[in-house]
Amino acid sequence: MIYKGNIEKMKTKLSAEVEYCIPVGEEYVSLNDFIGKPIKLSFQNQINCVACGKKTNKSFSQGFCYNCFMEAPEASKCILHPDKCQAHLGISRDMEWSKNHCLTPHVVYLSVSSNLKVGITRQSQIPTRWIDQGATAAVIIAETPNRHIAGIIEKYLMQFFSDKTSWQKMLKGVNNDIDLNKEKEAAISYLPEELKQYCKLDHEITTIDFPISEYPAKILSQSFDKTNVLEGTLTGIKGQYLYINNSQVINVRKHRGYLVEIEL
Ligand SMILES: [Zn+2]
Structure with a gap:
């Protein structure tokens, strides 16, 4: 099957082994059944901001255009420095957002x-x-x-x-x-x-047990900022990373908003 769309961080479910699903555009693709099978990921040279949807040449802070990185509450300082969160004092980029994200x-x-x-x-x-x-x-x-x-x-x-x-x-x-x-x-x-x-x-x-049976001794970190096509056997998943051919890893979360074609 071929899926094409902007990818988002993988959805997970805690089970005997964590169950993973990658959002590709409007579709959710379950990945666990494809472990041990071929996978091909092709970046389509387009990134859309995960907050406003506009095209951006570069992704800031895992998925934002520069403007949203500067303005969006999801990218505010309190995410990195929770002790500096001021929502309880009524101060934030967006109080409605803070009500659901900080004051909970x-x-x-x-x-x-x-x-x-x-x-x-x-x-x-x-x-x-x-x-x-x-x-x-x-x-x-x-x-x-x-x-x-x-x-x-x-x-x-x-x-x-x-x-x-x-x-x-x-x-x-x-x-x-x-x-x-x-x-x-x-x-x-x-x-x-x-x-x-x-x-x-x-x-x-x-x-928590992850769907990976054999850990690599060496890690080769891959990114769509360096290479457009990643191809091989999906050998495991851990955290937000896919393992391809055992030692190649790609951080899916880092590529939020990237337009990718996935062949499984
Ligand atoms: Zn934006």
């Missing part, structure tokens, strides 16, 4: 992607956020009423935990043996009293 329940979590990391997300984005990161396990530390407080807790915990994933290690399947419940207990103990009230005192760990 958030969680602070610890996850294991390659290393242990701390992060935050909207409660409704669990487990999507963890799957997108390629995390194999995660635990919620705290639940907060908005993005700002989650951001403050995260910033505090960044003194003790990394907030970054090594995507190369994640893609090579490097996993440290980490006791998440023990790390969670430590994280909570570090927090000042006024932040402890948001902590969740259970031991519920989410584990």
Whole structure:
């Protein structure tokens, strides 16, 4: 089958193995059944902004035209620096958007992607956020009423935990043996009293298995900014990455808004 359209980040469903579906224009293409089979991705030399739809020569911040990158609430500073989110004070690029994205329940979590990391997300984005990161396990530390407080807790915990994933290690399947419940207990103990009230005192760990059987020793990162055609066997999927011929990887999320023809 051939599908052609602007691609979006893959939709996922937590199952025995994560189920992946890539939006191509109006269609949703399930990918799990095609693992072990040929795939061809051809970039059509066109990028459309994921916010306004206009053609753009370059994608800013994973899918935006320059104008939307500067103006759209989805690309605002509070996404990268949640502790600086001011929506609770009535200040934002778009208060309507902030009502649904910042002034809603958030969680602070610890996850294991390659290393242990701390992060935050909207409660409704669990487990999507963890799957997108390629995390194999995660635990919620705290639940907060908005993005700002989650951001403050995260910033505090960044003194003790990394907030970054090594995507190369994640893609090579490097996993440290980490006791998440023990790390969670430590994280909570570090927090000042006024932040402890948001902590969740259970031991519920989410584990995630990805549809990949053999991890490559070397990773060759591919992008439609370097090459127009990627072709080979789809050997696995993890996070937002497709593995082609084992070692070639492409970050689908990075190519949001790219016009691509996919042959499966
Ligand atoms: Zn735009």
